[in-house]
Amino acid sequence: MPSQSNPEVSRSGSSSTGGFDTMLGRHVVKIGLVTEDELEQCRSLIDEASNDDTLADLLLEQNFLTQRQLDRIRRDFEASRSGKSIPGYQILKKLGSGAMATVFLAKQKSLQRLVAIKLLPKRFSEDPNYVSRFLSEGQAAAKLNHPNIVQAYDVNNHNGRHYFVMEYVEGNTVYDRIQEVKRLDEQEAIDILIQSSKALQHAHNQGFIHRDIKPKNLMLTEKGQVKVADLGLARGLDDAEAAKKEAGRAYGTPYYISPEQIRGRIDIGPSADIYGLGATAYHMVTGHVPFTGKNPNEVMQRHLRTPLTPPDQANPNLSAGFCQVLEMMMEKDATDRYQSAGDLLEDLELIAQGHPPHFARPKLDLADLAVQIPAPGDDAPLRQKSKPAGAGVSPLAIGSMVLNGLLLIVLLAVILTR
């Protein structure tokens, strides 16, 4: 009887395998793994009253299908049932998830290569603002091509779910690296910063600002190559319309966000990314974020108002040059910051070779000036500010004061004895 031989009504079909057997019979014949006759043979076995095996069990038992083939079919079936199937790709596993979406490792069937797919959750696909931001991420990234930027391959939607296909980066993120070692040494941090600045220089030159530079968006390959990920909040520099729509709303992650983004400024420029990279650098070398707080609002208020604790207070091994560069990256006023990733790169390359930076300058404060009465002919550079508070007056300054005093006494003695 035809209805009895149909796996849809068999004991093991729709009831015990959640619809898997139902699909399996049709699918294996369609893709040519099993013939109609072989399938019919298994179905008649299922129809025997004493047989509790599922169609999958019987196809295996009869050697019509291997365990590997069955596993692959089952994985695809489960992915498609959970809404994670994307035509042309085989989803392999979840790589991680962030505030906006989930990222999967997948195989692109046509090219037989591994890719990463960022999939938008269903609930967001109905929100036009969210979808347009997601699509703009893909379009922005597709314009960029650089060894230090995660390459975008495709952006599309399937069954109303949006996805973004990109280069799969085997490795981890700077965030993972910080978790692993707690504090990166200066040389490793400079190397990451140099590579990231090159990526930013390229993106900025194409008119794009990343707007969400943070440790989790700096991926690291096993060979130590940096790949900047997630141009999620990127937007054309001249896209004033889009900017106005966002005016007053601050996007980004509070621990690394620039003061001008917090203020909802519409003219966000390259220096916003330089601030984000500076906050990331601060986290890398001190082991903690520059500003903390009980809630995102408090963190953001501190970015706006609280002076930065000099990084060498948390890590005394840092060189003066590195601290100067870092402090300039994190200036609260964008005009005091590096004006381009190229300028930053120049300073990073100088300090990598042990030279003083060109753009960043030691900060002076009144306390410094008070003790810096220069001795005659003394044109030595002024002591830089970024020393631990409470380190007191330097021995050099005390020496200078004593010398000045002695000179004054000698001078007075000469005048008086005349």
Ligand SMILES: Nc1ncnc2c1ncn2[C@@H]1O[C@H](COP(=O)(O)OP(=O)(O)O)[C@@H](O)[C@H]1O
């Ligand atoms: N191209 C990629 N290759 C490999 N892993 C990735 C890639 N993009 C993202 N990931 C992983 O997926 C995680 C989630 O990414 P995402 O959704 O962008 O959130 P976030 O950047 O906040 O972590 C990342 O932390 C990273 O571990």
Ligand SMILES: [Mg+2]
């Ligand atoms: Mg990310």
